[in-house]
Amino acid sequence: MRKSSLLVVAVAVTGALTLSACGSRGGSGSGSDNAGSKTGGTTKVVVGVDSPTSGGLSALGLGIRNSVELATKIANEKNYVPGVTFSIEAKDDQANPTTGKQNATALVDSKDVVGVVGPLNSSVSQTMQKVFDDGKLAQVSPSNTNPELSLGAKWGDNQFVRQYKSYFRTATTDVVQGKFAAQYLYNDAKKTKVYVIDDKKTYGAGLAAIFADEFKKLGGTVVGSDHINPGDKDFSAVATKVASSGADSVYYGGEYPDAGPLSDQLKKGGAKVPLFGGDGIYDPEFVKLANGNGEGDLATSVGVPVEELDTAKEFVANYAKAGYKDAYAAYGGYSYDAAWSIIEAVKAAVDHNGGKVPADLRTKVLDELGKVKFTGVTGPVSFDQYGDTTNKQLTVYSVQGGAWKKVKSGTYSG
Amino acid sequence: MHELPQNLANGLMLGLMYGLIAIGYTMVYGIVQLINFAHGEIFMIGGFGALTAYAALPQGTSLWLALPVMILGGVLASVLTATAAERFAYRPLRGAPRLAPLITAIGLSIALQQVVWAFYPDGKKALSFPQFAGDPIGLGAFHLQRNDLFLLAAAPLCMLVLATFVRLTRTGRAMQATAQDPDTAKLMGVDTDRIIVIAFALGAAFAAVAAVAHGLRYGQVDFTMGFLAGLKAFTAAVLGGIGNIYGAMLGGLVLGIAESLATAYIQDVPGMHQLGGGAWANVWAFVLLIVVLLVRPQGLLGQRVADRV
Numbered sequence: 119m120r121k122s123s124l125l126v127v128a129v130a131v132t133g134a135l136t137l138s139a140c141g142s143r144g145g146s147g148s149g150s151d152n153a154g155s156k157t158g159g160t161t162k163v164v165v166g167v168d169s170p171t172s173g174g175l176s177a178l179g180l181g182i183r184n185s186v187e188l189a190t191k192i193a194n195e196k197n198y199v200p201g202v203t204f205s206i207e208a209k210d211d212q213a214n215p216t217t218g219k220q221n222a223t224a225l226v227d228s229k230d231v232v233g234v235v236g237p238l239n240s241s242v243s244q245t246m247q248k249v250f251d252d253g254k255l256a257q258v259s260p261s262n263t264n265p266e267l268s269l270g271a272k273w274g275d276n277q278f279v280r281q282y283k284s285y286f287r288t289a290t291t292d293v294v295q296g297k298f299a300a301q302y303l304y305n306d307a308k309k310t311k312v313y314v315i316d317d318k319k320t321y322g323a324g325l326a327a328i329f330a331d332e333f334k335k336l337g338g339t340v341v342g343s344d345h346i347n348p349g350d351k352d353f354s355a356v357a358t359k360v361a362s363s364g365a366d367s368v369y370y371g372g373e374y375p376d377a378g379p380l381s382d383q384l385k386k387g388g389a390k391v392p393l394f395g396g397d398g399i400y401d402p403e404f405v406k407l408a409n410g411n412g413e414g415d416l417a418t419s420v421g422v423p424v425e426e427l428d429t430a431k432e433f434v435a436n437y438a439k440a441g442y443k444d445a446y447a448a449y450g451g452y453s454y455d456a457a458w459s460i461i462e463a464v465k466a467a468v469d470h471n472g473g474k475v476p477a478d479l480r481t482k483v484l485d486e487l488g489k490v491k492f493t494g495v496t497g498p499v500s501f502d503q504y505g506d507t508t509n510k511q512l513t514v515y516s517v518q519g520g521a522w523k524k525v526k527s528g529t530y531s532g
Numbered sequence: 533m534h535e536l537p538q539n540l541a542n543g544l545m546l547g548l549m550y551g552l553i554a555i556g557y558t559m560v561y562g563i564v565q566l567i568n569f570a571h572g573e574i575f576m577i578g579g580f581g582a583l584t585a586y587a588a589l590p591q592g593t594s595l596w597l598a599l600p601v602m603i604l605g606g607v608l609a610s611v612l613t614a615t616a617a618e619r620f621a622y623r624p625l626r627g628a629p630r631l632a633p634l635i636t637a638i639g640l641s642i643a644l645q646q647v648v649w650a651f652y653p654d655g656k657k658a659l660s661f662p663q664f665a666g667d668p669i670g671l672g673a674f675h676l677q678r679n680d681l682f683l684l685a686a687a688p689l690c691m692l693v694l695a696t697f698v699r700l701t702r703t704g705r706a707m708q709a710t711a712q713d714p715d716t717a718k719l720m721g722v723d724t725d726r727i728i729v730i731a732f733a734l735g736a737a738f739a740a741v742a743a744v745a746h747g748l749r750y751g752q753v754d755f756t757m758g759f760l761a762g763l764k765a766f767t768a769a770v771l772g773g774i775g776n777i778y779g780a781m782l783g784g785l786v787l788g789i790a791e792s793l794a795t796a797y798i799q800d801v802p803g804m805h806q807l808g809g810g811a812w813a814n815v816w817a818f819v820l821l822i823v824v825l826l827v828r829p830q831g832l833l834g835q836r837v838a839d840r841v
Binding site: 172173174176177315318344345346347349350351352353354355356358359361362375378379382383386387388403406407408409410 | 535538539542545546649656657658660663665668675677679746750751752754756757760761791792795796809810811813814
């Protein structure tokens with residue numbers, strides 16, 4: 119073979135590998151077998167879970183999976199829905215939209231699954247929504263914050279159209295989160311010159327745009343903006359730009375696997391300003407990955423710290439008692455509430471059917487879910503006409519002494 | 533343009549790292565005409581080897597003392613992986629059509645990633661790498677990270693060692709002979725199998741040094757870090773003229789600096805705003821590769837080689 123043609127092949131392979139990036143990774147845990155719905159007088163009802171339990175975001179994903187499992191366990195212990203035994207079927211989406219779609223198809227095909235908690239990422243949800251909607255299977259995300267998922271593509275022009283009847287979420291949207299962050303940075307932290315960076319993903323780019331918009335409206339200046347690739351290691355060029363731009367703060371739309379190193383490299387590159395981000399960076403891993411350079415960095419996250427809520431004491435205690443190896447992380451409380459909203463919907467469906475499990479439980483759950491109302495781990499849980507949570511509480515956190523500390527909680531009101 | 537020195541320095545660091553990894557691609561290609569796509573993962577495993585060595589040391593060991601042990605650990609891990617790969621994955625395929633080992637290399641690359649992902653404790657996420665503390669060193673308009681001093685010292689040293697080895701030692705000359713014509717070299721009494729193993733091992737050792745530099749510079753190692761670094765280093769090797777060890781370093785530097793400057797300045801060019809910035813760094817790196825291959829298919833320092841087959 120000619121040497122040059124080998125080179126051509128190699129270059130082509132290089133290109134193909136680049137395009138496919140890290141590709142997909144097989145293997146998904148399954149929490150239940152699907153044999154037989156009826157066991158010993160009780161009906162087996164399965165709550166599906168989809169989250170990234172491997173890869174960079176696994177800390178968050180495992181917290182989601184464990185919290186959902188805990189909810190089903192507690193429901194069984196309390197015999198919350200008489201005649202029904204709950205279990206979970208957990209899928210790993212590796213934060214990959216394609217894998218998420220495959221998982222959604224598998225969950226729809228799994229006949230005992232009556233509702234699904236997940237996924238973590240808005241970009242993954244985008245590929246899953248239609249599959250769930252076609253399968254009439256309810257989906258409750260504990261953490262998707264992209265507004266488009268519930269309000270439609272024209273939400274930016276205040277034209278709200280519900281996308282899918284099967285979609286619900288217990289986390290508030292980035293419209294609320296981005297504006298809340300801008301208000302805090304301008305009004306409370308007194309920063310006026312911000313450099314905006316995002317990772318071009320559905321969540322990050324959307325959040326950064328909402329933030330920048332509101333920050334400018336308040337009177338602040340966006341002194342520059344840039345994008346990075348998730349998974350890249352070298353941010354030195356971006357750091358140099360930020361350092362020479364005179365920015366007094368950086369807003370980053372993205373997640374902690376890139377935000378931690380970015381914060382680290384910004385400071386090493388001479389830009390000694392705080393990095394501010396959304397709930398995607400609010401994780402202990404961020405602090406680790408920033409190598410001690412994360413001090414003073416800020417993040418908003420949905421809700422108020424679970425540890426501070428009276429409603430969450432039982433959850434925190436039960437989680438500790440269950441002995442999970444991984445922390446419940448940022449979305450544990452929301453995942454528990456998401457799972458519980460499905461359990462409540464099952465209960466309502468059974469109650470409205472004279473105490474018997476209806477044959478078409480899946481569609482019944484979908485009907486009941488929009489009407490559920492209960493006090494969950496994170497406070498009152500209910501959904502509005504778009505499937506969004508009615509709970510619009512947010513909190514600003516800051517890294518102090520190597521850990522996230524609460525700075526300010528508030529309820530967004532517009 | 534006042535941040536130009538800083539951007540050049542950023543590019544230099546990136547380039548030295550690419551160059552160090554690229555040497556492994558180039559030497560193996562020079563001797564067995566195999567593009568070892570698993571080399572990026574050998575680099576990654578070097579990082580994990582160094583981290584393991586650090587973890588094995590008593591807590592609180594000064595990084596200055598730990599660094600030699602970490603380099604040793606990284607080199608050991610990389611060299612063992614590379615020589616095992618040569619022995620069990622590539623040697624059985626010697627003489628097979630060239631696409632076979634190429635595909636084996638890609639498979640091996642994925643397998644090695646998965647091994648670290650599955651078996652290294654906490655290997656599923658990015659792990660913090662020890663760092664030299666302290667503020668960057670300011671030099672007028674730009675500053676240098678303390679952690680980068682390692683790379684700045686190690687890369688030229690590695691090149692010097694390699695150049696001396698190839699030129700002045702018996703084994704080095706045997707390597708050159710094997711690269712020129714393996715069959716004749718064999719007839720002249722050169723143990724070509726041994727030479728091939730040495731080429732793999734040397735490349736792996738340099739990749740491990742690059743991995744330590746990477747860990748220090750970016751503060752973390754993770755199981756995916758070999759993928760893009762490997763592709764970039766391969767690009768650097770092709771840019772410089774694959775098979776030429778000086779070309780590998782030159783290609784690395786050209787690529788690193790071009791990438792850094794493209795990221796910094798392309799978005800200031802009128803009409804190019806959408807095509808600049810950090811997200812486009814990889815695009816420009818590969819555009820550069822294509823342009824160089826169009827103009828000079830043999831690479832910057834490569835020679836036109838008559839087809840042997």
